[in-house]
Amino acid sequence: MSISPSSDNSSFNDSISKFFRKLLAMVADLRLAIVLLLAIALFSISGTVIEQNQGLSYYQENYPENPALWGFFTWKLLLNLGFDHVYTTWWYVSILVLFGTSLIACTFRRQLPALKAAQIWKYYRQPREFNKLALSAELSVNGLAEIKESLTKKGYKIHQDNDSLYAQKGIIGRVGPIIVHIGMIVILLGAIWGAFTGFFAQEMIAEGETFTIKNFIEAGALTNLKKPQDFSVKVKDFRIDYSPQGAVDQFYSDLSIIDQEGKELDKKTIFVNQPLRYKGVTFYQTSWSISGVKVQLNNSPIFQLPMAELDTKGKGRIWGTWIPTNPDMSNGVSLITKDLQGTMFIYDMSGQLVGATRPGMPVEVNGVNLKVLDLIGSTGLQIKADPGVPIVYLGFALLMVGVVMSYVSFSQVWVLEKDDSTFIGGKTNRAQVTFEREIFTMIDSL
Structure with a gap:
């Protein structure tokens, strides 16, 4: 007795077909979709609670090993699992892909067949066929014409x-x-596309300087194709508004977008929550600093x-620099300030306070006349590009x-009109009471 190769191939193909049908049924399972959606929501919340894309020192300070958060959650575990950049980790993107696959499978396995079934209908030609409807009635009059007219008026x-x-009416409800599934799939595609093609950068630029985006903190695998190289940005002006108590109230940066020939393409004064957007790149005002000081000794040029920001162990922000008062740099003073408008303090080489000054006010130190002409501020910019945002917006609109x-x-x-009687029946997938009222109104009119 022999078994033909065709029989083996047929059995193998049947096994493969059964396996894929079971896999499709599992992926299209509503319970799996709910679990994946909860996982996406949970990890998205973690990405909101845990600051993203910060430096190593930030996580070491806020998530120390002793004592560890909840007894086990330390900066090492946080970094190893990728919770410092949740939205671009392989496992988060994998969950998005699996959830999108589940939605697609559910659409083809459930929603499209339901729409197709709604478009398939037949006439009822026997009174007994109305018995299977939850709502039906038999009228002892010939009322087909009147019912047809009433249904037409109601938009059927x-x-x-x-x-x-x-x-029938309301096929759009099917x-x-x-459309909801398509909208959710488009949102997922936009999120994935943004993760692979977007970038996040930070720059600290002094007033008057021009820069191109270089300090990339995070970039997707395909970001090299999207990095802006055809324009630069000039910080034309930086200024700070102070409250009557002397605290920083708001800070502003006048930015200009400049092409390679030096032509201004766009400009805007940005401040917190008012960014500049150009070619899909958004420039946010996030911080400020003091980058330098202009000084004059006697009648020198x-x-x-x-100026550098000094470590105060969390007790405030101050900046300092050293100013030589001798040509051979054998003697000098330290200049300390805490903002762009306040008093600047002068210390000698032994650390003793020898004077205070303000911009434009001369002071004598070490036998020379020292004048601070201006403090130069620098603006801290957070720069983001996410090409997936328009796709996500489209997905939300569809949703x-x-x-x-x-x-x-x-x-x-x-x-059905038969033997001096009229049989009427119907069904609906929602608003059952309203539908019954429509049917009873037509019956009452007869």
Whole structure:
């Protein structure tokens, strides 16, 4: 006895077919979709609670090993799991892809067949066929014409064959869930596309300087194709508004977008919550600093010295620099300030306070006349690009339209006129009371 190769191939193909059907059924399972949606929501919340894309020192300070948060959650675990950049981790993107696959499978396995079934109908030609409807009635009058007229007024689409009639309305309600699924899939595609093609950068730029985006904190795998290289940004002006108590109230940056020939393409004064957007790149005002000071000794030329922010162990922000008062740099003073408008304090090389000054006010130190002409501020910019945002917006628009469409009731009515009697029945997928009221109104009118 021998077994033909064709039989083996057929059995193998049947096994493969059964496996894929089971896999499709599992992926399209509503319970799996709910679990994945909860996982996406949970990890998205974690990305909101945990500051993203910060430096190592930030996580070491806020998530120390001793004592560990909840007894086990430390900065090492946080970084190893990728919770410092949740939205671009392989496991978060994998969940999005799996959830999108589940939605697609559910659409083709459930929603499209339901729409197709709604478009398939037949006439009821026997009174007993009305018994299977939850709402039906037998009238001892010939009322097919009157019912047809009433259904037409109520917006039903009528199909009639002699004494049998079929009517339906609200087929858009069957399309709504499909649009909802498409909208959610588009949102997921936009999120994934943004993760692979977007970037996040930070720059600290002194007033008057021009820069191109270089300090990328995070970039997707395909970001090299999207990095802006055809324009630069100039910080034309930086200024701070102070409250009457001397605290920083608001800070502003006048930015100009400049092409390679130096032509201004766009400009805007940005401040907190008022960014500049250009070619999909958004420039946010996030911080400020003091980058330098212009000083003059006696009648010497004006020269500029850099200023650095000093470590105060969390007790406030101050900046300082060292100013030489001898040509051979054997002697000098330290200049300390806390803002762009306040008093600047001068210390000698032994650390003793020897004087205070304000911009434009000369002071004598070490036998020379020291004048601070200006403090140069620098603006801290957070720069983001997410090409997936328009796709996400489109997905949300489709989602909202689909939700509204889903609330439309899909109603069906069958009518049969036979032997001086009229049989009427129908069903709907929602708004049952309203549908029953429509049917009873037509019955009462007869």
